[in-house]
Amino acid sequence: MVIKNFEELIKKVQKSDSPKRVAVVAAQDEHTLQAVFKARKDNIVEPLLIGNKTKIKEVLSYLNENLDEDAIINVEDDTAAAKKAVELIHENKADFIMKGKIQTADLLREVVNKEKGLRTGRIMSHFVFDEIPNYHKLIVTTDGGMVMYPTLEEKKQIIENAVDTLIALGYENPKVAVLAAVEKVNPKMPESVDAALLKEMNKNGEIKNCIVEGPISYDLTMSKESAEIKGYSSPVVGDADILVVPNITTGNILGKALVYSAGAKMAGFIVGAQVPIVLTSRGSTAEEKYLSLVLSAAAAK
Template sequence: MDGKFDWLIAKAAAQPGPTLRVAVIHPVDASSLKGALDAAQAGIMTPILVGPIAKMSAAAELAGLDISGLVQIEAPYSHAAAARSVELIHEGNADALMKGALHTNEMMAEIVKRAGGLRTDRRMSHVFLLSTAGYHKPLLISDGALNIVPDLTSKRWITQNAIDAARAIDIDPPKVAILSATEEVDPIIPSTLDAAALCKMADRGQIKGGVVDGPLAFDLAVSPESVATKGLKSPVAGDADILIVPAIEAGNMLAKQLDYLAGASAAGIVLGASVPIILTSRADSAEERLASCAFASAVAHWQRDQP
């Protein structure tokens, strides 16, 4: 572990009250099981393993992991595990979900069901939390994993969810940059029109809790030198906490470029459902999985304290 998320893990472990009860969906591989065990040992969450018990036990034995002390609930296959995990939320027996060894679409299909799912009045969205030596503070990016080509209504909730996530980890109020290819509102670039509308929505109180500006090109969002060169006046430019991207490709590529080329570490969760959802990747390191659990714990505790 490189320690980039030590502050977040420590915050989650120090939360008052009981630890987060997390239904881990179909954890039939070593990385899913180890992520759950690491989070339990760090005092961040109490895992509930939901899946085929024989397969989970075999995977644990092969990896040299002891899961005998964890609650295990039988579900014969991945789709059934997702459905049973959602039921645990409705029953009040779990506080969050964590993706195991199943496809994201399979898990989300149960979560977004209109009858029996975990929908709220918000659009669900994914938030990356990145820590890199190339930037002076943590950086949130949304949405690079869930909403493919979001319309303005979806972008409103993507922005609000990201603001709430930032506030939950003590970035308050966060500075939000709505990204496009230019800082000018240009009718031939739809993302600049959406950015301008989102800023006005923030002015009118339709988006709360953050300082929102856009459109901004990426360099203007994060580089004070670029801001000075272009002479831009903005309360966000050069010091953004949150980057809202125009489409999934932009967010996914941006987060992965920072990860693979700039040495960033990344955590990721889904917000907008009735509970936080920990969305890990097979390529995540042990620290990144632990950080995602800590991120979800911080958000869940923050949400409980809201009026």
């Protein structure tokens, strides 16, 4: 199966037995709480709000929302809020984490803590679902938010993170496009070399449960017509599920171009930890935060 759009994803999550419990770190943020309470009304999440209780209540009052007192956890600062969220995961009192009004580094510091954090041994990477108006299904872009200049081994793990996430959502044998500017290996373009090696790893069974194509340019990935014109044949052309970018800059620009120039909607979270982590930017809209909650709830165990 594949998921065509966010409406399908929302319906899929709403069919689950019960809403997922989300620990919101430094929850005293208007856009974050707008998204959280929309997801709550849609029976997708049940929130635990961690942070400055007085400020959280002020935002709730402004939004005309209510929550039981025991679901609002007062802590002294952002570090304590992040620690509490991780603690709730270990105690099985929450299913995933969402960033509120806290610096990303302050939250991740507690997540990657070697003694008490949420490491799994695999790299943590950014998984984004994009709903693009002229594409026939949701498509993943990775990694435009965590790993700056991934090595070959890190790219392998980034692919595995994305593939495992899609399989958890019900996909079978996702199609992976490892993007480059060209379709032929050029030693002067290291990303093309890595792409070919990743394709070979897939053929050899080192990267499982997916089809990896690369190096492949963006136009061939997204358009069968362009691929036919260039005489490029692959099951991935025009039907990719996952786009793997060579570095964080490429991923960041691609993601923003899709949203701001192509009218795409997006949702993202961090994979590779013990639980999903919603890590939207300060500039993210309430809709993006909401869709990211939906995606994380779908991926949470």
